Amino acid sequence: MLTKRIIACLDMDGGRVVKGVQFVNLRDAGDPAECAAAHARDGADEIVLLDITATSDKRNTMLDVVSRTARCLFVPFTVGGGIRELSDATAVFDAGADKIAINSAAVKDPALIAKIAARFGSQAVVVAIDARRVNNGFEVFVAGGRTPTGRDAIQWAREAAACGAGEIMLTSMDRDGTKAGFDCELTQLVADAVSIPVIASGGAGSPQHFIDVFRDGRADAALAASIFHFGLENIGQLKRELQAANVPVRWPC
Amino acid sequence: MIAIVDYGAGNLNSVKKAFDHLGANVVVTTQPETISTADKIVLPGVGHFSALGALDNTGLRDAVLQGANAGKPFLGICLGMQWLFEGSDEAPKFAGAGFFNGRCRPFPSSVKSPHVGWNSLAVREGSRLLRNVAPESFVYYTHSFQAPVVASTTAATEYGTEFSAVVERDNIFGVQFHPEKSWTVGLLMLKNFCEL
Numbered sequence: 001m002l003t004k005r006i007i008a009c010l011d012m013d014g015g016r017v018v019k020g021v022q023f024v025n026l027r028d029a030g031d032p033a034e035c036a037a038a039h040a041r042d043g044a045d046e047i048v049l050l051d052i053t054a055t056s057d058k059r060n061t062m063l064d065v066v067s068r069t070a071r072c073l074f075v076p077f078t079v080g081g082g083i084r085e086l087s088d089a090t091a092v093f094d095a096g097a098d099k100i101a102i103n104s105a106a107v108k109d110p111a112l113i114a115k116i117a118a119r120f121g122s123q124a125v126v127v128a129i130d131a132r133r134v135n136n137g138f139e140v141f142v143a144g145g146r147t148p149t150g151r152d153a154i155q156w157a158r159e160a161a162a163c164g165a166g167e168i169m170l171t172s173m174d175r176d177g178t179k180a181g182f183d184c185e186l187t188q189l190v191a192d193a194v195s196i197p198v199i200a201s202g203g204a205g206s207p208q209h210f211i212d213v214f215r216d217g218r219a220d221a222a223l224a225a226s227i228f229h230f231g232l233e234n235i236g237q238l239k240r241e242l243q244a245a246n247v248p249v250r251w252p253c
Numbered sequence: 254m255i256a257i258v259d260y261g262a263g264n265l266n267s268v269k270k271a272f273d274h275l276g277a278n279v280v281v282t283t284q285p286e287t288i289s290t291a292d293k294i295v296l297p298g299v300g301h302f303s304a305l306g307a308l309d310n311t312g313l314r315d316a317v318l319q320g321a322n323a324g325k326p327f328l329g330i331c332l333g334m335q336w337l338f339e340g341s342d343e344a345p346k347f348a349g350a351g352f353f354n355g356r357c358r359p360f361p362s363s364v365k366s367p368h369v370g371w372n373s374l375a376v377r378e379g380s381r382l383l384r385n386v387a388p389e390s391f392v393y394y395t396h397s398f399q400a401p402v403v404a405s406t407t408a409a410t411e412y413g414t415e416f417s418a419v420v421e422r423d424n425i426f427g428v429q430f431h432p433e434k435s436w437t438v439g440l441l442m443l444k445n446f447c448e449l
Binding site for chain 1: 264266270271274300301365367368370373391393396411431433434435437439440
């Protein structure tokens with residue numbers, strides 16, 4: 001049976017793993033390569049490394065960190081942050097990523113999705129969407145959540161899928177870092193709108209939140225960062241609780 | 254030496270990295286001559302079945318088939334496994350190698366496609382590639398088309414339908430999932446391949 005994926009996300013700044021609350025107030029949480037290996041041993045189904053300040057600082061993704069992290073990581077490995085064109089994506093793949101996540105650059109130029117997919121396959125292209133609740137729906141924000149776009153998140157997810165995205169990584173900015181639970185309504189709207197997998201992100205704080213987003217949000221995968229880094233929850237323990245609630249997971253692994 | 258065939262489709266780093274980790278002597282090559290001198294051949298691949306057309310245009314197809322027909326251990330991964338069948342509805346005008354009967358088809362409409370994530374194997378007895386692999390191990394998939402279960406299927410997976418996860422006959426092996434991304438279970442399979 002296809003299982004629900006638990007994805008450990010490493011938000012990276014200046015070569016270190018950090019985690020903020022609602023995109024600010026960053027705290028240091030360790031070396032990316034060590035964190036990634038530890039999460040994989042604990043049972044993470046996938047690792048995501050996001051260079052969270054890459055776009056705003058106009059820096060390239062730290063390729064040496066990617067390469068060091070990828071070397072002994074034998075689960076799917078996604079890298080995002082600062083990928084603006086095909087050559088940026090190529091460099092990240094060459095460094096050892098299996099998938100790239102694009103956000104701002106895809107909104108600016110949706111053709112970039114097709115361009116990367118044509119060269120590396122759709123399975124390698126994750127479109128990350130940062131969405132915030134507004135009066136009549138969910139609005140897409142870019143540049144690390146700093147810039148509103150006026151675009152509807154559900155509509156944009158559909159367009160990204162049509163352009164050749166392989167997965168949607170959907171972050172609720174309202175929930176990010178709050179540990180108040182995933183935004184199941186947002187997740188469900190996007191999951192029902194596209195046929196590609198949807199990764200729910202933002203708000204994980206307890207095993208029940210994962211159960212909710214898999215059942216009510218119809219997410220294919222759920223991503224969390226701080227919950228794992230600060231020892232609040234062990235992935236194995238999380239998976240055992242999901243299993244007890246009849247959510248199919250890869251465990252033992 | 255193990256030759257990983259590079260026909261210009263996708264990213265072969267992960268496959269090479271996994272073999273490197275196992276201490277295997279492995280090269281990624283675009284050259285038919287290198288394939289001819291290899292002891293073992295790995296045909297990876299992601300994306301669209303038509304990408305395999307590049308094999309035909311580069312002389313790689315003949316080199317790969319010669320090696321396979323000469324009895325060299327051959328491992329097709331994902332699209333490379335689908336190529337071992339007669340063809341795929343994804344690109345009807347491109348012929349597969351036909352080592353196994355049947356064609357690759359899309360998933361039934363009852364399930365989301367592509368099939369992405371960790372799914373379990375139903376392992377049959379006697380597999381050499383799956384030696385010491387636990388019978389219901391999880392492996393990582395990402396694909397939109399699937400190969401039928403045939404007499405040479407040594408592990409199957411269920412997703413809307415039952416399809417071939419692993420096929421093997423004599424020196425020819427194919428896996429639909431990505432062993433290089435399937436944690437220690439996948440590495441064990443690659444190790445088994447190295448030791449053939």
